[in-house]
Amino acid sequence: MSETDWSPTSEAVAADQRAAYDAMRERCPVARDGTGAWTLFRHDDVVAAALDPATFSSRVSRHLNVPNGMDGEEHARFRALIDPYLAPGAVARLEPRFRGLAARLVASLPGDRSVEAVSELGARFAVRAQSAWLGWPAELEDTLLGWMDDNLEATRSRRLSRTAAVAERFDAIVRSLIEARRRAGADAPDDVTTQLLGERIDGRPLSDEEVISILRNWTAGDLGSIAACIGVVVHRLAVDAGLQERLRGSGRGGDELEAEIDEILRIDDPFVSNRRLATVDVEVGGRTVRAGERVVLNWTAANRDPRVMGDPDSRRPAENALRNVVYGIGVHECPGRGLATLELRVAIEELLAATSAIELAPGADPVREAPPRGGYRTVPVMLRPGPGRPTG
Numbered sequence: 021m022s023e024t025d026w027s028p029t030s031e032a033v034a035a036d037q038r039a040a041y042d043a044m045r046e047r048c049p050v051a052r053d054g055t056g057a058w059t060l061f062r063h064d065d066v067v068a069a070a071l072d073p074a075t076f077s078s079r080v081s082r083h084l085n086v087p088n089g090m091d092g093e094e095h096a097r098f099r100a101l102i103d104p105y106l107a108p109g110a111v112a113r114l115e116p117r118f119r120g121l122a123a124r125l126v127a128s129l130p131g132d133r134s135v136e137a138v139s140e141l142g143a144r145f146a147v148r149a150q151s152a153w154l155g156w157p158a159e160l161e162d163t164l165l166g167w168m169d170d171n172l173e174a175t176r177s178r179r180l181s182r183t184a185a186v187a188e189r190f191d192a193i194v195r196s197l198i199e200a201r202r203r204a205g206a207d208a209p210d211d212v213t214t215q216l217l218g219e220r221i222d223g224r225p226l227s228d229e230e231v232i233s234i235l236r237n238w239t240a241g242d243l244g245s246i247a248a249c250i251g252v253v254v255h256r257l258a259v260d261a262g263l264q265e266r267l268r269g270s271g272r273g274g275d276e277l278e279a280e281i282d283e284i285l286r287i288d289d290p291f292v293s294n295r296r297l298a299t300v301d302v303e304v305g306g307r308t309v310r311a312g313e314r315v316v317l318n319w320t321a322a323n324r325d326p327r328v329m330g331d332p333d334s335r336r337p338a339e340n341a342l343r344n345v346v347y348g349i350g351v352h353e354c355p356g357r358g359l360a361t362l363e364l365r366v367a368i369e370e371l372l373a374a375t376s377a378i379e380l381a382p383g384a385d386p387v388r389e390a391p392p393r394g395g396y397r398t399v400p401v402m403l404r405p406g407p408g409r410p411t412g
């Protein structure tokens with residue numbers, strides 16, 4: 021086998037990421053690209069690497085990255101600090117507010133022209149829900165939406181200088197929120213952001229850099245992924261009228277909808293991959309990865325591995341749930357899973373309740389997202405108003 025097995029930035033990959041990853045998983049499941057990074061495509065290799073953080077370190081960047089870029093004890097201490105913010109009880113309390121936000125947003129969408137599901141529904145809902153959770157002012161909405169667009173463009177460009185500049189802009193937004201709270205002192209609002217400022221680690225207060233990094237990872241985890249996931253789910257509903265009808269009929273608050281959403285995202289996982297760094301020489305799928313080499317866990321490919329999922333495109337929520345790695349696995353498994361699941365369920369429930377049908381808009385094809393993101397960039401749909409709940 022040659023030194024370079026594939027190019028993650030090739031036109032063939034961009035044209036159809038899932039088909040390209042499916043093909044790689046069968047042809048060359050542990051593949052080296054031109055930058056020297058290894059990508060793992062098989063479910064068992066991805067899961068084994070994620071479950072072995074001593075061999076596959078998350079310390080892939082020299083920048084502070086709390087807790088994503090940490091290992092071992094340090095990672096465990098920071099996870100213990102952030103996990104309570106995202107625990108089931110804390111998340112459940114947010115449901116009425118999220119539902120109100122989703123219902124109002126859906127009611128404001130027109131019924132007489134096409135609606136773009138990723139930006140008009142997904143991104144807007146993600147920003148509003150997140151601001152409500154963190155206690156950020158509603159006036160930040162357009163700034164955050166603009167930041168999301170630029171962040172996506174920078175990610176697509178794969179240019180480090182661009183992503184660094186966008187990250188700095190985000191840091192400035194958060195820094196001004198932190199400073200306003202410090203100035204307010206005892207009058208600061210009692211919200212998640214203020215609580216985070218009062219946290220201590222190893223007996224000392226968190227540094228501003230640590231607070232900003234935590235908020236950046238919550239925000240980066242939340243905004244873009246929720247918008248992308250809503251795009252994937254709305255697309256699936258629009259092309260599968262039977263599924264749409266069944267879920268519309270099952271009403272609000274159903275576990276059934278959460279299970280279906282997880283399975284729809286397994287089939288078309290927009291959160292494509294995460295990186296690791298090999299700490300020792302290690303054999304994976306018959307190839308030798310050397311200490312210091314970069315490794316990419318391709319969740320999208322793992323989630324479509326027929327060895328564990330059968331036909332990757334057929335929906336079997338109950339059978340596939342335990343092997344679904346949309347939210348990762350192991351010590352870095354997504355702490356925001358409960359929050360993300362609630363946001364997705366509530367947004368889709370309110371969309372289904374307010375409509376009698378969601379259809380792809382005639383003459384405007386959905387556009388797929390470019391690597392390293394997956395899912396759709398745009399999903400134009402027509403929202404047919406439901407009885408008693410006219411949209412527009």
Ligand code: HEM
Nearest residue numbers: 087088237238241242245291294346347348352354356360
């Ligand atoms: C649908 C939306 C989401 C998806 C698909 C998703 C997916 C993932 C995945 C696959 C990982 C594992 C990363 C790894 O192993 O390196 C992860 C980690 C993480 N996610 Fe999410 N996530 C989502 C939403 C959220 C939300 C809402 C938050 C917080 C508000 C969040 C915060 C994080 C953080 C902080 C980590 C790092 C955990 C650690 O390193 O211990 N995510 N996410």
